[in-house]
Structures are given as structure tokens and as C-alpha cells.
Amino acid sequence: MSSGERSHSLGSIVERFGGELIGDKNVSVTQVAPLELAQPWHLSFLSQAKYRNQLETTRAGAVILGPEARDLTSLPRIVCTDPYAYFAKVSSFFNPVKIPPPGLHSSAVVASSARIPASASVGAHACIGENAVIGEGTVVSPGCFVGDGVKIGDACFLHPRVVIYHQCIIGDRVILQSGVVIGADGFGIAMDAGRWIKIPQIGRVLIGNDVEIGANTTVDRGAMGDTVIEDGVKLDNLIQVGHNVRIGAHTAIAGCVGIAGSTKIGRYCRIGGAAMISGHLEIADNVTISGATGVGKTITKAGIYTSAYPAEPHHEWLKNAVHLRHLHELAKKIRGLEKQSRKPKRKTK
């Protein structure tokens, strides 16, 4: 765990971020930490009731908590309505992103027609294509490839070895982790006389503002129209986003999810890890998909959707799984038994 270098008094934190301070405003902290790891120089937080017992044993110097927990500790504390969001803001303040110095590394290969402001940083062995535009303060780390005609907004951070194919458009404050591939060809093929013909993928990828995309995630360019990732979307690692998908603003998607072509996902959705979403579907706003759930039909109503077969000891699974293939017969037998059980009644009338 790295430790923040500067010391901050609780008083100065409350002044900056609000909340009610209970205890000594001169207590100072240098870093955030979870309750069970915190030391006296740490500011910790309680965001879920199940961690309350850790409040009794924590060595933290101070704690952020909600009004319902204000009297559960005698530690110096900041009481606020949303301790987790408060913690996130304080942590961002304590741990500012390290930006490499601006300028082009001598080993970078930059097309003469590319527009790169003096405030941007282009790292070693990066390539920037013809007519590409890089925004103010944006970081293109070592080994990144930015294709012809790509536009990247201001204050973006491309980590090492990101690839952005030609013509894709990236908004402001977008973070792309290493290995991300934006705008590769979508999976468009047509069978003709026993051979697949490739369908040129002539659309783009459009990424909004404040999007973050995790390591080795891939977002394919549109086949004809564009693939669109709206503002504030957060994608974890190793996600596949097919061509012409649209992901609505502020939707968060955990790792290993696959989204097949042309599916439209709403705003403020939350999609659990390894969920698999078929193509040409629509998913409404505010839908939560549980982890490892397969979605094969359009979902028109907000709510939580799930389809996982829960893990069980293998010898029990062996006994149960065989009946999955005969549910139809089981259901038929039950109908038969129900009919039979009704018949005698009639006879007795």
C-alpha cells in the first residue's frame, strides 16, 4: 500500500468536503485505509453495517461514517450521508493521479498532420496517426497506438499499450487501462458458396466523457453505424463489446462480460461479472444483471435479473443435473398425477 505524502487535518478535510466533525479537528491523517488495515495515520470509513464489529478493533486515526453509526465509536469521526462516496472523494484528494511531464518522447512516431498540444504527453514508442487530434493535458503512455483520424479529448489517460483504431472518437477525462483495444473490426461475415466473406466494418467507436475501460477489454467498431459508449460508463477488464452496441450513460459493467452486436443497454444499469448478453436486444434503464447470468431476451423493466445455476458439491450435482434434461417429462408426470388425483373426487360426488 502506498502512503500519501502530505498530512491533512480533519478540520481541513471537513472544510473541503463537508460533513459533521466529531472530535479533535487537529487530528491529522496522511492516507485512507479499510478498518481492518488502518493505522493511526489513516482515515478509514464504515459504509456497510456488516463491518461494524471492525469499528471496535480498528487502529484508524479517524473514521468516516453515516448518521446511524455516529455513536458506535469514540474515535474522531466525520458524519455524512454517504460515507463511501465521501471516502472516494477524500482518497482522490489524497492520491492525485501522477501525470508524466508533457511533451513527445523522442522514440514516439507521430504523423506530421497530427495535432498534439504542448500540454499533452506522448510516451516512448507510441504511434500517432495522420490527422489524429489529442486533447489538452491528455497522456498517451508508452507503446500506445492511436490510428489515423482518431480524436481524443482533454485530460484523458491512455495507459501503456492501448490501441485505438482509425477514426474513433474519445471524449474528455477518459481512462483506458493497458491492453484496451478500441475500434477493431467487429465480427461481420456472410456465408457465400461455402466460404465466409468479410463484411467491411466501416463504422466507428464513439466514447463519451468520463468513461473508464479496464485492462484488455475490447470495443469493436460499428459495422455500418457506430458503436457508442455514453458518458460516465465504467467497464472493467476483459469485456467484449460487439459492433453497434450502445451502452447508456453511467452504466457499470464488471469483468469478463460479453455483449453481442447491436444490443442497446440502458442508463444506470449494473451488470455483474461474466454476464453474457446476446445480440440485437434492448435492456431498459436501471436494470441490474447478476453475475454469470445469460441474457437472451430484451428486458423492458428495471429490476434485478438472474440465471445462475448455483454451485453444489459435485456428487450432488451429478444426481440433480441429470433431471434437468428430463424436466419436461417430470412436469408431464405431475400433470398426470394431478388429473388422476382429481378424478376420484368426481367419482365420490
Next chain:
Amino acid sequence: MSSGERSHSLGSIVERFGGELIGDKNVSVTQVAPLELAQPWHLSFLSQAKYRNQLETTRAGAVILGPEARDLTSLPRIVCTDPYAYFAKVSSFFNPVKIPPPGLHSSAVVASSARIPASASVGAHACIGENAVIGEGTVVSPGCFVGDGVKIGDACFLHPRVVIYHQCIIGDRVILQSGVVIGADGFGIAMDAGRWIKIPQIGRVLIGNDVEIGANTTVDRGAMGDTVIEDGVKLDNLIQVGHNVRIGAHTAIAGCVGIAGSTKIGRYCRIGGAAMISGHLEIADNVTISGATGVGKTITKAGIYTSAYPAEPHHEWLKNAVHLRHLHELAKKIRGLEKQSRKPKRKTK
């Protein structure tokens, strides 16, 4: 959406690709587009009956359609037996692949023993190993790594940051999207006295002609024999192909699929996204595996195979899933009830 630059008359298209032209042969188009996005300078297509209503409202300048739909519109139209394949050919004609100029970039690091024809293009920061052979007109984009002894055929296109390990063989007209890794070590380990020992992976990857492999997909080298991808195979993004797998010609596999070691997949199979195929299996020709389906046994007959638990509202899933673990008992109870329901009958005889 990018727009083709040249204008093509319907007459010249039919002359080149066949089909029956109904309407003015001098109507000209510059690009393809789907019915709902098409403008008057677009050639569109109808390949599925469900989009017929879009035919009434489309602004397309002309349409490709099948004989059954020839009278559904008054637009200029090309009637042919397979509108989707026809569209694919026209789009490829309108949108030729942009090939970078031939030659070696000065920052590329190329072994002196590598054989690279004057027609090939080797981009910035690419590495080409000892005795590697690159074919005529092949593009090795910036940041690619081509290992020792690798052979790549003619007219291939390696997008930025592809890695091909030593000794692997790639056919002609192969497309590898960014982040593809060909020939990394397979997962070969043996437990010995409480520790895993690595088993050297001394096979290769052999890739046929006209193969395309999607972004960040991995194909492991064989443990002893080779991993083989036959002609015309199409792999989408983020697929894992284990060591010694063989994928038969013209099989298409969607994103996020995993294929464990030594499995043999037949020709002309279609495997849906996120399907998971166990090791040491055989899958016959012309098998279709639905998305998110787990295949744990050999499949000897052509057909469609499925295993997904369909998503449902979470509160209903909670009620249902618990019974999955007791299917065995449910089935037993039904058998008991059936026996009982038969007994009274005998008594009444």
C-alpha cells in the same frame, strides 16, 4: 460512418456482381448502409423478413433484396438469391482495405536473417525475429512482434500489437486484430511432490488461409503436436484456444468462447458467444453451439446444442434455483406418487 469516395451506378454494380436490376441503371450510390440509416446515396439491403417494414420508410437510393421481396418496394433494386452475401461483396468493393505503403519503418527491429519482400510493410517499433519469413504484400503493423522462425503468408494484415511466438506458421490472407497472441505456452503442468512442474510446450500453431482472429484472442502453441486452425476459420474477440486444439475449416466462433486443450472441432461449425468447451472432446462438422452453452461431452451429430439457464427476475430465480439442488428428491417423490397412484387401482380390481 465513413463514406465511400467513388460513385457507382447500379448498372455497373450488376455488371460486376450479377443479379437482376429493376429500375434506373444510372442511379448511383457511394456507400452501403442499413435500411434505417440509409440516405439517397446509399445502397441498402433486406436479408431478413423481420426488417420488411423498414423497406417502407427507408430513404435508401436503392436496395438489394431476394426474389420473394422483389415487389415490396418501388425503389431501384437488385434482386438476387442471397442479398446478405451480395451486400458483403458490394461493401468490400466500395470499401477496400487501406494498405500502408510497403517498406520497413526505421524504428522496426528486424533480424538480418529474416526474409521480408519489398512488397511487405513493417511498421514502427515492430520486431521480426531470426529466420522469420514474411509474405508478399503482408502488413506487419506498428508494435507487432514476430518471433524466430515464424512464417507468414501473402497478403496478411497484422494490426498493431499482435504477438506471434517462434516457429508458428500463418497462411495467406490472414487477418489478426490488435492484441492477438499466437503461440504462447499452453497450460501444461504436472504436480510433483507438492509443486507444479512446467511441461515445455514444444508444438507450434498452424493457421491456414483466409483466417481472421479478433482482438485480444489467444491461441496457444501445442504441447507436443501442433494447435491447428484450418482454412477460413473466423474467430471473434477474447477467445481462448487451448494447446493442441484443432478447429475445422470455415468454422465461426463468437466472442468470449473458451476451448480447452486437445479438443477437435469440426468444419462449418458455429459457436455462440461465451460458449465453453471442455478439453479432449470431438465436435462433429456442422454443429451449432448456442451462446453461453457449456459443452462437456463429445458431440457426434450435426445439430444445435444448448445449455443456458434463461435469465428471470431475481426474486423468481431465488424461488426456483433452490429447487435445482433438490431435483433428485423431487424426481424421487414423483416416482413415489406414481407408484402409490397405481396401487389403489390394483386393489379395486
Next chain:
Amino acid sequence: MSSGERSHSLGSIVERFGGELIGDKNVSVTQVAPLELAQPWHLSFLSQAKYRNQLETTRAGAVILGPEARDLTSLPRIVCTDPYAYFAKVSSFFNPVKIPPPGLHSSAVVASSARIPASASVGAHACIGENAVIGEGTVVSPGCFVGDGVKIGDACFLHPRVVIYHQCIIGDRVILQSGVVIGADGFGIAMDAGRWIKIPQIGRVLIGNDVEIGANTTVDRGAMGDTVIEDGVKLDNLIQVGHNVRIGAHTAIAGCVGIAGSTKIGRYCRIGGAAMISGHLEIADNVTISGATGVGKTITKAGIYTSAYPAEPHHEWLKNAVHLRHLHELAKKIRGLEKQSRKPKRKTK
């Protein structure tokens, strides 16, 4: 299949690795091969009873087998207790890893504060950050990125295009295949007034000794504490390891697995391909998770756990799957029938 260059007599092999030699000690072999591919210059092995019939037809020059199979062939043979581990050792001896010559390639970009011993190899277009430390004999292949403050132990092998973010710690004899990303930011976000705020990921990744990680696998850095991969862990390709996960020593995980944040996996576990493990769980030592199994709860006992819905012909699946959504009703009907079937009995008393 590459062939070992040196010739080894069976006598010299038994002298080095033990086991009982039956047959001519002067028979010599140059490479290992599986029974069905072996030629007279190959040493093969029988590790599973199901391959016994291949013993009759193999063209191998000699065979490694267990005591129970010692009399199943007249070929020169080495009898030992664990033929697979014996084979692994012989193969490693026949096929030593090719280490590139030590030294820094002129195109590598290495911070002046980095510590790189003369025995290490740093390839073309690699980047080594400030204060990074590389161990003796370690190979950093072309295009790798090693961030500020990273420490890598001795005799490691980073294949081309590996990325290690700042401050991560790697043990000795670690192998990272191409496209691996170590230490990218974990998926830490907090919702605040309708927008996600990023939670700085200030932990590290700590990787023990003798770990191998497969192509394009990602291991996220800890949110506050560290993500830990203990000694001897083996990870296959395209695996996602979330922030603050701990994977116990000598656990082996097959491809396409996802492990969500803060989950602790025990020692000597075996996790099948495409298994999905939720966050904040604990999995005991010696647990085996079957392929494609979703684990949503803590597992406290060693054993095998499974949850896959087995694939079946699609038309049968259509009939069966519909009942999955009504298991609850089916179970209720059965309870009803059971009650009814008990009632008449009482009446007849």
C-alpha cells in the same frame, strides 16, 4: 513440433531422474512425444489407463510408465511412480528455455534510476521505469513496460508486450506470457449524485516465486491493501483477477476464469476453465471447481464443486428450460399431491 537437438541414452536419463530401466540402456532418444505421434527417436509416456491401447501401436523408441503397466509392452521402458511428472522433468531437460543474450537493446528506454544487472536481458522497445529493479538473469522481452518502482526477481521471463504497472512486486522464476497486464486499476467506483466517482487504487500486486501467468490475463492492483498471488500459482490465459484477491500457493486456474474483488482462494485449489467466482468469498484449500461453474458463496470444505447445466439438443432444451422458471410451482404441486395422497389413507383407517 520442434525436435531436441541432442541425443540422450535411456541409461543417462535413468541415472539423472531415477526410475527402473527395462531394456537396452543404450537406446537413445532426442525428444518426447505422445504415444500416437511418437517416432523411434522419441521417448513417450503412459499416464492414464485410457491410453493403454496406444501402447500397442506406438512407434516410440521407449516409454515412461507406472508399475501397473510395466508388462504391457516389450519396448524399452522406464518404470516410475509418476510417469507424467517424470515425463515433465525429462522434457524440461530435453527442451531448455532459450534465453536471449544479456544486455539492453539500444531501442529500450530505461530510466537512469532503474537497477538492471548485467545478466538481465532487456529487449527492443521495452520501457523500464524509475527505480525499477530487475533480477539476475531475468528476461524483459521486446515491447514490455515495467513501471516505476516495480521489483522483478531473478530468472523471470517476461514475454513480449507484458505490462507491469508501478510498484508491483514479482518474485523469482516467474513467467508472464504476452499481453499479461499486472497492476492495472481495480474496478473501484462509488455512486455520488448520479455519477460514478473513481476510487484511487493505491494497493499493489504481489506475486510470489515460481508463478506462471498466461497470455492476456489481467491481475488488478489492490484498492487499498494488495492483490496477492502466492508461490507456485499457475494461471492460464484470459483470466481476470480482481483487486485484493488472494490466490493461495500452488493453486492452478484454467483459462477464462473471473475472480471478483477481495475473494480469497486457498492453496492447492484447481479451478476449471470459465469458472466465475464472486467477490468477498473464501474458498478453502484443496477445493476443485469444475469448468464453467459459478461460485456465489464461500466454500469451507475441500472437495469438488459444480454448477453447469449440461448441453443438450436445442429442441429438447427448449422443452426443458421453460420448466426451470416454474420449478417452484412444480415443487408446490408435488407437495400438494403428497398431502392428498396421505389423506385418503387416514380416511380408510
